[in-house]
Amino acid sequence: MLRSFFNPNTTAAKDLSTLDGLVLSPNPATTTIEIRLDSGPVSRIEILDQTGRRVFAQENIDQGRVQISLTQVPPGLYFARVFDQQNRVATRKVVKL
Secondary structure, three states: OOOOOOOOOOOOOOOOOEOOOEEEEOOOEOOEEEEEEOOOOEEEEEEEOOOOOEEEEEEEEEEOEEEEEOOOOOOEEEEEEEEEOOOOEEEEEEEEO
């Protein structure tokens, strides 16, 4: 006899280590991007290339809105990792034209 372990009353739990309210614009970008965090100040930003190599980092920001220059970054696909003061993180794709 097969027994089902599916419970229709189970709901998904929210991952408390992730960050909500992150806006990144414009995307795709040519020279700069603006990072805005609606839920509070940004603590740290990292821009990673497709291999995971960090091409940009800024710490101790403590602002809800930050402008990042991409002029030193070659065109391609990148990942912006944004941390808040509780070290929660959100990751977004960034396309540099």
